[in-house]
Amino acid sequence: MQKRTNTADLIGQLLIIGLDGAEISLQLRSLLTRIQPAGVILFARNIVKAEQTWRLLKDCQTCVSTPLFACVDLEGGKVDRFRDVLGPTPSAADVFATSDRKLFRKHGRIVGASCRAMGFNFDLAPVVDLACATSHTVMGSRVVSDDPRKVVTYAREFLAGLREARVFGAVKHFPGLGDASLDTHHALPRVNKSWRKLWEQDLAPYRALRREAAVLVGHAAYPQVTGDCCPASLSRKWVTDVLRKKIRYRGLVLSDDLEMGGVLKAAPIEQAALKFIRAGGNLCLICHSQEHILSCYQALMDEAQSDRKFAQQVQDAASQVLAFKRQSRELRGRERAPSEQKIQGLSRQLWEFGEQVRLKTISSAREPA
16 A cells, blocks of 8 residues: 655645545545545535434534544534424524524534534524625525624624534635625625625624634625625635735634535635645635545646645645644544433533524514614
């Protein structure tokens, strides 16, 4: 067997990958062993039962030598990967409507406990985009307010709840999709907003929360800032100049899924992965196709071997990921496989929380302004 190179190990630490199916296959085991990714991300297609999900994540970890980021999108409402296993989780907008900070934190704590029980340690939530009329049909109940201060209040409590459950969080979608009228899953929106307004409004949550979570970069263009239609996820201006330098963010930077239409309108996926790392990012999300995962891995490898400056960027980005893993209590230890009793208890807590949110919202609506 050919010895793996150090460059190959580092390249893997720049990738969080999606899987097919609900159990590990020989093909998946081979993929994980070969690329040694930083993490995996599961979706509803992978999550059938609690113990099955826990087992799948455990099997993935046996193939990878460093602790895996075990990721999921669990916001509640329309983005709820556990609905068929635990029952529905209230949306961010529903919880925010209670005006109760204790419930904001409890939302994060219950989501975190559900993640932890099923083997996850990283929740790609909360959304901190502003709830503007422009994006209402796209974002719906995923967003909470058009007031950045109120967005920060909710997000800070939600993240604190996640931390209590020993789960990472990620705020998204930098620098903000509040004024994006198109869905980045399918198209590349142009947000025609001035730098001053973006700084005062959309970027305020990232400034306030810069020490509290990872940051996930979205696939929208901001021509008044960059002078072109390059999506933020591929823009050094946004990732390095604004997020890293001006906001002074020091944590991990993730791309949104590089298979989404918003970014593929701007570049083939292999070029998108290269540009995201060149922009100053750490972790490329590739959530579906094994072919895309392998082609991006090879493109990153080839570029690192032919371009000394890019090789240094790979070294810096991967070293930051590995340092984060070494320092993180969320990656230490692992919960036991969830029992049926444990899952029934979580389902009950979730239902009770939903009722608490519903009744509190009714009560708040009745109070005089």
